[in-house]
Amino acid sequence: MLLMNKFMIIVGHTYTNRLKSKAFMITTLITLLFVMAFANLETIIGLFSGEDEEERVAVVEEGANLFEHLQGQLEPYESEVKVEKFEGTEQEAKDAVTDGDYVGVLSVSLAEDNIPQGTYYTEQISEYKVSSLLEQALQQLKVTVASQSAQVEQATINEIMSPVAFEKVSLKEDAKTEEELSQTRGLVYIMLFLLYFGVLMYGSMISTEVATEKSSRVMEILISSVSPVKQMFGKIFGIALLGLTQFGLIVLVGYIAVQQNKEFLDSTSISSYLGFSNIEISTLIYAIVFFLLGYMLYATIAAVLGSLVSRTEDAQQVMTPMILLIVVAFFLAMTGLSNPEATYVTVTSFIPLFTPMLMFLRVGMLEVPMWEVAISLVILVATIVALGIIGGRIYRGGVLLYGRSSSFKDIKKALQLTKKE
Amino acid sequence: MALKLHNITKRFGSFTAVDELNLEIPEKQIFGFLGANGAGKTTTFRMILGLIDASEGDITWNDAAINYDKSHLIGYLPEERGLYPKLTVKDQLVYLGRLRGMNKQAILQELDKWLERFNVTEYRTKKIEELSKGNQQKIQFISAVIHKPQLLILDEPFSGLDPLNVELLKKAVIDMKNEGTSIVFSSHRMEHVEELCEHLCIMHKGSPVVHGSLKEVKRSFGKKNVVVHADFDVTYLKELPGVVKYKVVTGGCELQIENEQVAATIFDSLSGKGFVRTFDLEEPTLNDIFIEKVGASYE
16 A cells, blocks of 8 residues: 555656646647647638738730630639739730739730640749649630630530549458548558657656656665655656646647637548548557557656666667667658558567557558457567566666766666676 | 674675675664775665665564565665755655655654754755755755654765754754664764764775774774873883874874873873873774774775
8 A cells, every 4th residue: 555655656746747847838838729720720821811812813815815714714713813804015914013913914825726825924933823723724725725626525525524433442351441541541640640759758758857866866765765666667657647638638629629610620621531530449449559558668668768877968868779769660650651561561560669650550551350469469568568677677776877878788787786696 | 673784795796895794783873884985885775775685695674674665664865965956845855755654744844843953944945956065965864854764874974064064963863863763874974973873883895894882892992092291302102112103292292002001101101200281091083993994904
């Protein structure tokens, strides 16, 4: 009872101490602002563009009479670009652009065979949207003119222009449909990012925490009160609670913001792309399981690494190999996202350091046999337990180890300190 | 009862830090643990506390091994001082006190008592990094004793303090003893050990060279000191048989002599020569014993 209490005291101390820190409040606040900004993206963009902000383009025709057609083509894009017939010479039109009346001048003429061609004069040459819309419209016009002169029916043209019907169907019976895939892809994507940033952020938080206690030498008092292993896991759980608080806040704020902007989000493709509308419960459960296990794995490594350095400044340095591993796992997963059935994805999903990202990728994207998932989970949990035991011993010696160097030779020294001989 | 170290040996690889140490540290007394740097004092303390395991032998306190179940009965002031620099004195001690099994209310009560006693009440809500080194040390001392431990281990408790604060802490240590705490402390300062300890042990290269009660240790040392202040020249005394060391001081000399009989010879030789202001036969100081026992093997 007393021992459990001490564990909780450490968890509580780690948690509240970090929670109260300015750095934590600021980063959380910034993230929350970012989430709200994202959910209100359209409103914000609308604020900047305003109502009368559609770009006006002057059209000068030389011997052609295509303005009506052009206007017709551009009608769907009225909010973005508006063409106006310019009565005057091309030079006068260019002057009007310089004066700021128009964003550019489109000079339309007819080449041989009555094919329309155009030149767009503008001061904003790097601007892309207007010019490409104009080009598209003119292209359409060209097709129409050319086919009319070849006496092709409008219906035939429409048929030629319409996209081909193409569908992908898996021959495996329980495979996910293309629609389901693109939905889970979004979730997997988000989850990979969360795992990546979560492990990086909270991992370095843990190792700094341990290194700070060591460098301030408060460690020796601590380990005379509570066993080092209990301290190590107390820290890991304390920071985990902190992470859950932070993620919880983000999800809550994100959810509220999304609810308020439901109409906008439903009307666009974002929500369906991210796959929120139709997630399988099992995928969500896997996400939580793999996230927590991934955190445990890397947090244990971070705590052990933190126990090896004598100065807080060295904590980041000793973390580098671990960070590199996470980056590798992240890139494997990111490339695997487009090809989850590749052999390298299958193989690496069983390597415990990569399992949280890659096995989750697989269960999210494919129908992975239950036994494969079970094996990878067993390996992962076994690794975490083994790391916990070995790490606990390294930690126990490491916290008594002070020296200038912070090399990995210290692991051996730390283990030696805990041995009897 | 009491703390017993039985045949303790600690090896780090091929280096032997503590070699077959046998000690019995009595209850409710102050035990002095002396030794030069690297003699194995801190290693011994860490083994007593269970921070590191002994290679051989065993340590028992009240006939049982010390483990984390007993941490609320034990207080420890490590040689390397350190507290959380960013925490306030109050938060710090509340955390450390709770880890020693106290509840918050009791901690705050005790804390106020100690802060008052050490004249540092104004630092209650200050961060540790804002305190002077001496005041940090007082807070550290409070962290070691706030839970009223039965066994208190102090590694160099008085180093780095000014004389006033040394007195303050010494008084606190003595009061702790009188309230029934068994105290083990290490020091380089012989006069502190002489003043405080009933029993002591001098460590040298991992083994005890002197061990026992202060009186016994002094008696068994044999050699004594004689102080002579006289109005005539006393330099001839250093030639007398049985005089080991001779040191000139203002108005006379200090001698270390083989045994008490030599003092009688000196006294006889002085008589009739003139006016003797002081003739004093003294017990050897711990300093003499330490230098002889530890210093001898340096040569």
